[in-house]
Amino acid sequence: MFNRQAYEMGAAPNQIRQIFEYGRQQAKLLGPDKVYDFSLGNPSIPAPDKVNRSIHQLLDTESSIRIHGYTSGVGGDPLREAVAANLFERFGVKARMENVFISCGAAPALQAVLVALRTEKSEIIGIAPYFMEYKAFTEANGSRFVLVPADPEKFQVNIPALAAAVNENTQAVILNSPNNPSGAILTEETIRAVAALLTERASQYGHPIYIIADEPYRELAYDGAKVTFIPTIYRDTIVCYSWSKSLSMPGERIGYVYVPEEAADSHELFLAVAGAARASGHICAPSLIQRAVAECIDCMPDLKAYDVNRKLLYHGLTEIGYECVKPDGAFYLFVKTPGGDNSVFCEKAKARNLLVVPSEPFGVEGYFRLGYCVSKEMIERALPVFREVFEEMR
Amino acid sequence: MFNRQAYEMGAAPNQIRQIFEYGRQQAKLLGPDKVYDFSLGNPSIPAPDKVNRSIHQLLDTESSIRIHGYTSGVGGDPLREAVAANLFERFGVKARMENVFISCGAAPALQAVLVALRTEKSEIIGIAPYFMEYKAFTEANGSRFVLVPADPEKFQVNIPALAAAVNENTQAVILNSPNNPSGAILTEETIRAVAALLTERASQYGHPIYIIADEPYRELAYDGAKVTFIPTIYRDTIVCYSWSKSLSMPGERIGYVYVPEEAADSHELFLAVAGAARASGHICAPSLIQRAVAECIDCMPDLKAYDVNRKLLYHGLTEIGYECVKPDGAFYLFVKTPGGDNSVFCEKAKARNLLVVPSEPFGVEGYFRLGYCVSKEMIERALPVFREVFEEMR
Numbered sequence: 001m002f003n004r005q006a007y008e009m010g011a012a013p014n015q016i017r018q019i020f021e022y023g024r025q026q027a028k029l030l031g032p033d034k035v036y037d038f039s040l041g042n043p044s045i046p047a048p049d050k051v052n053r054s055i056h057q058l059l060d061t062e063s064s065i066r067i068h069g070y071t072s073g074v075g076g077d078p079l080r081e082a083v084a085a086n087l088f089e090r091f092g093v094k095a096r097m098e099n100v101f102i103s104c105g106a107a108p109a110l111q112a113v114l115v116a117l118r119t120e121k122s123e124i125i126g127i128a129p130y131f132m133e134y135k136a137f138t139e140a141n142g143s144r145f146v147l148v149p150a151d152p153e154k155f156q157v158n159i160p161a162l163a164a165a166v167n168e169n170t171q172a173v174i175l176n177s178p179n180n181p182s183g184a185i186l187t188e189e190t191i192r193a194v195a196a197l198l199t200e201r202a203s204q205y206g207h208p209i210y211i212i213a214d215e216p217y218r219e220l221a222y223d224g225a226k227v228t229f230i231p232t233i234y235r236d237t238i239v240c241y242s243w244s245k246s247l248s249m250p251g252e253r254i255g256y257v258y259v260p261e262e263a264a265d266s267h268e269l270f271l272a273v274a275g276a277a278r279a280s281g282h283i284c285a286p287s288l289i290q291r292a293v294a295e296c297i298d299c300m301p302d303l304k305a306y307d308v309n310r311k312l313l314y315h316g317l318t319e320i321g322y323e324c325v326k327p328d329g330a331f332y333l334f335v336k337t338p339g340g341d342n343s344v345f346c347e348k349a350k351a352r353n354l355l356v357v358p359s360e361p362f363g364v365e366g367y368f369r370l371g372y373c374v375s376k377e378m379i380e381r382a383l384p385v386f387r388e389v390f391e392e393m394r
Numbered sequence: 395m396f397n398r399q400a401y402e403m404g405a406a407p408n409q410i411r412q413i414f415e416y417g418r419q420q421a422k423l424l425g426p427d428k429v430y431d432f433s434l435g436n437p438s439i440p441a442p443d444k445v446n447r448s449i450h451q452l453l454d455t456e457s458s459i460r461i462h463g464y465t466s467g468v469g470g471d472p473l474r475e476a477v478a479a480n481l482f483e484r485f486g487v488k489a490r491m492e493n494v495f496i497s498c499g500a501a502p503a504l505q506a507v508l509v510a511l512r513t514e515k516s517e518i519i520g521i522a523p524y525f526m527e528y529k530a531f532t533e534a535n536g537s538r539f540v541l542v543p544a545d546p547e548k549f550q551v552n553i554p555a556l557a558a559a560v561n562e563n564t565q566a567v568i569l570n571s572p573n574n575p576s577g578a579i580l581t582e583e584t585i586r587a588v589a590a591l592l593t594e595r596a597s598q599y600g601h602p603i604y605i606i607a608d609e610p611y612r613e614l615a616y617d618g619a620k621v622t623f624i625p626t627i628y629r630d631t632i633v634c635y636s637w638s639k640s641l642s643m644p645g646e647r648i649g650y651v652y653v654p655e656e657a658a659d660s661h662e663l664f665l666a667v668a669g670a671a672r673a674s675g676h677i678c679a680p681s682l683i684q685r686a687v688a689e690c691i692d693c694m695p696d697l698k699a700y701d702v703n704r705k706l707l708y709h710g711l712t713e714i715g716y717e718c719v720k721p722d723g724a725f726y727l728f729v730k731t732p733g734g735d736n737s738v739f740c741e742k743a744k745a746r747n748l749l750v751v752p753s754e755p756f757g758v759e760g761y762f763r764l765g766y767c768v769s770k771e772m773i774e775r776a777l778p779v780f781r782e783v784f785e786e787m788r
């Protein structure tokens with residue numbers, strides 16, 4: 001006499017978290033230097049100093065009632081205004097605070113957008129490899145999730161495959177750039193091709209088809225790689241953002257939905273997002289953190305440590321013989337499984353306490369994901385273990 | 395081509411918030427001393443000093459990565475352990491941290507419990523007057539909401555009416571003590587009568603019927619009134635708690651679900667709650683605030699200011715001629731509308747910038763709610779205005 005679907009979602013939680021919990025147990029048993037945990041996407045660089053400074057200062061200068069009190073459900077004015085101004089400055093879009101809904105991170109932002117777009121036969125397209133919760137959220141909310149494989153060379157969008165998947169029930173295509181798990185950044189050319197296809201189909205079917213731009217990794221790009229802000233190319237784009245990675249505060253649960261003024265049904269959609277959030281128990285995003293983030297809106301992450309790790313791990317692995325696309329963004333490497341059998345590989349790795357995430361939950365076979373948001377020292381210790389497993393797989 | 399139900403929930407937001415927003419606009423126009431806003435349940439006493447002290451100290455002594463990093467979805471160990479120990483100390487229940495799910499406040503806690511209890515024909519009973527989101531959450535999540543009027547004398551549960559409403563599809567009865575909006579505390583006698591009825595029916599129907607104890611006002615009781623902890627009386631109770639009111643931090647979004655070990659299907663239900671939360675985008679409750687609350691688990695609110703307001707407003711209004719039950723808990727007065735016509739009364743009050751919430755959204759006609767979590771000085775200014783409206787209504 002309880003909800004089986006909810007039970008299944010709770011009983012079989014996120015595979016990544018399970019691997020991480022295993023790593024924690026092993027570290028307790030054997031010592032942390034015997035475990036090589038690449039499972040999580042938990043930032044390993046501290047939040048910019050200004051974050052804690054802002055929190056201290058807000059606590060010292062603002063009244064308790066203001067700083068810990070409710071904000072509007074859509075977010076407090078200071079952060080909404082800061083986001084709108086920041087989007088204008090950086091990308092030239094005419095964002096107003098009325099287009100910005102402050103959420104408890106990217107996950108509930110995405111969830112609210114998916115609920116807002118649900119119709120009787122709604123279909124949502126994800127490009128594999130994709131963040132595994134896309135499917136879970138879509139299906140838990142009653143839409144159909146449709147998988148389109150990316151091109152496996154550069155993990156751009158496979159346009160013919162996307163064209164075959166879009167139909168009159170398609171409500172949205174989720175794009176995630178920089179991508180989790182591949183680290184790929186979608187090129188402007190790719191985004192223009194997707195936009196052209198969706199514009200044509202939207203006109204053919206007589207209703208908008210949205211791009212949901214899931215952007216928690218927007219600020220994490222290396223070697224000067226450009227992350228295109230999709231609303232500057234495609235009008236009907238809804239942005240889901242999080243400061244989890246850019247300000248290294250994933251536990252604080254803060255992000256936003258941006259519904260551009262010029263998007264189709266912009267005002268109705270914004271209200272549907274707010275209503276969907278309300279139905280899921282959203283009251284407001286954490287109030288103190290909202291104010292602190294407003295102060296830190298211009299902070300950029302110091303990516304040096306990630307970049308060192310990225311190069312060390314990429315060069316170390318390819319030298320051993322592993323194959324992977326050099327990632328331009330995020331903090332993941334997506335590596336082809338040597339020998340091809342992922343479950344065998346992951347078990348052999350796990351037996352040495354080398355913890356990686358197999359690619360199947362991301363909708364792709366024969367890869368594994370490494371999060372390099374770890375200590376450089378752990379990567380150095382892990383490389384010989386990667387070599388052992390590689391040689392055993394041959 | 396968007397979700398109409400979500401749109402409606404967003405477009406017609408919480409009536410209380412609308413009144414509050416109106417009050418804010420009027421205060422800007424006319425000056426704050428010309429507005430008498432009793433609409434919100436926003437705590438007006440500051441958080442205990444220890445809250446800000448704990449936050450400062452955590453920021454200064456813990457690593458950024460730990461303090462702002464993800465916790466487990468069910469909550470971090472320190473707070474789960476603190477809650478379990480606190481429940482044991484105060485109420486003698488054998489709570490373990492495994493029975494405690496840390497949520498982003500009471501609203502998403504309740505929402506997750508309602509989703510976890512949804513079955514094909516599930517019905518959820520609310521006792522009017524009730525917190526308006528009960529109905530919204532229940533219906534948005536696909537269960538039927540059934541209203542049972544309370545006894546209007548003391549706002550206890552009308553047991554014959556409840557007996558008539560319980561049927562084989564009943565999954566849960568929501569009890570909210572101290573009650574929003576009436577301020578009534580359910581007596582132990584009332585809870586025993588509800589428990590006896592549900593025990594009998596559960597046995598008759600062959601499945602558990604839960605009490606959902608929605609307890610954000612648990613610590614707000616006056617004159618030594620006792621708030622019974624329902625799991626000590628009824629086994630199949632699920633508790634939804636929030637620190638919003640007890641620690642005066644409603645904007646920080648932190649609370650919990652407690653599923654007692656001995657409750658029917660306890661483990662499955664706990665996982666269904668976790669799964670329901672996951673499906674709505676819950677990742678974890680805000681991490682810094684989780685740690686701060688763990689430090690402050692024994693803090694009790696300093697209710698003196700509320701108590702002064704309660705007496706001032708209660709005596710002031712009854713002297714004018716208003717009728718209301720003297721509330722033992724929470725920070726609301728639920729007042730009979732003089733003349734009986736609520737919409738006329740509320741409009742007349744609003745014309746004088748006296749902002750109260752009509753009772754209809756709480757499922758009862760002919761009352762209005764006053765939140766006395768305001769300044770004493772505003773109550774003093776408002777009493778003559780209450781008198782004017784009263785005399786005009788005669």
